[in-house]
Amino acid sequence: MNQISPLIAAPAVTQPAVSVRGLSRRFGNGPRVLNQLNLDIAQGEFVALLGRSGSGKSTLLRTLSGLDPVTEGHISCPQEISVVFQESRLLPWKKVWQNVTLGRNDTPRDQARHVLEEVGLAHRIDAWPLTLSGGEAQRAALARALIREPKFLMLDEPFAALDALTRLRMQDLVSALWQRHKSAVLLVTHDVDEALLLADRAVVLEAGRIRAELPIPLPRPRRHADPVFVRLRATLLEHLGVHE
Numbered sequence: 001m002n003q004i005s006p007l008i009a010a011p012a013v014t015q016p017a018v019s020v021r022g023l024s025r026r027f028g029n030g031p032r033v034l035n036q037l038n039l040d041i042a043q044g045e046f047v048a049l050l051g052r053s054g055s056g057k058s059t060l061l062r063t064l065s066g067l068d069p070v071t072e073g074h075i076s077c078p079q080e081i082s083v084v085f086q087e088s089r090l091l092p093w094k095k096v097w098q099n100v101t102l103g104r105n106d107t108p109r110d111q112a113r114h115v116l117e118e119v120g121l122a123h124r125i126d127a128w129p130l131t132l133s134g135g136e137a138q139r140a141a142l143a144r145a146l147i148r149e150p151k152f153l154m155l156d157e158p159f160a161a162l163d164a165l166t167r168l169r170m171q172d173l174v175s176a177l178w179q180r181h182k183s184a185v186l187l188v189t190h191d192v193d194e195a196l197l198l199a200d201r202a203v204v205l206e207a208g209r210i211r212a213e214l215p216i217p218l219p220r221p222r223r224h225a226d227p228v229f230v231r232l233r234a235t236l237l238e239h240l241g242v243h244e
């Protein structure tokens with residue numbers, strides 16, 4: 001019998017936080033919107049998902065979040081997940097803190113205050129959603145996601161509707177929150193710079209399949225002017241079929 005030398009340590013195998021295998025999805029008799037898709041997201045990894053309109057990004061997120069059923073393939077995903085959408089989806093008849101604790105009847109107001117402090121919105125704890133700016137509403141949506149302490153956070157173009165300056169502030173906020181909480185993150189974005197500022201890896205979807213994966217091995221905080229950033233930007237745009 002072969003003896004395994006104790007000096008040779010087995011490589012550490014860590015289970016990915018999210019694992020997608022052979023995932024396909026079609027609507028009615030239409031073509032496959034997701035086509036035998038495979039994707040792993042490591043624990044604590046920040047992945048940006050890019051792709052042209054109609055490539056299947058939102059369908060993948062909906063399936064991962066359990067909003068759409070898995071009809072073909074397999075998904076392994078933590079139970080503790082949160083999703084933030086492009087629009088905040090706050091209930092206008094509930095105050096900010098009540099929106100944050102929505103569906104968690106036993107969650108005290110103080111806990112809402114704590115997460116609202118984290119996103120810089122504690123001063124609007126008793127505000128009505130319709131009185132919030134777009135950036136504030138997305139902060140509230142982030143707080144509502146964070147209070148669940150998700151192991152997997154999905155962000156579906158969360159800043160697309162915000163002005164450029166607010167968007168930059170929100171990107172900084174998400175980066176800080178992720179570095180503190182270190183949950184696995186999947187961010188859908190059309191913004192190549194956003195992907196490069198935030199993510200560990202960019203994944204490009206095309207016709208329901210992964211066309212390219214690009215690791216982003218840059219230290220944080222990241223700078224647009226960094227030559228590596230500029231090079232990665234060109235590569236990512238090329239993968240997206242955009243030639244500058």
Ligand SMILES: Nc1ncnc2c1ncn2[C@@H]1O[C@H](COP(=O)(O)OP(=O)(O)OP(=O)(O)O)[C@@H](O)[C@H]1O
Nearest residue numbers: 027028030033051052053054055056057058059060
């Ligand atoms: N409920 C539905 N019924 C029929 N077709 C659908 C449905 N939802 C999505 N599709 C189709 O699936 C394809 C992928 O849509 P999806 O919304 O996932 O793309 P996307 O990459 O998120 O696009 P965008 O960047 O424009 O948001 C599109 O062709 C869309 O028309």
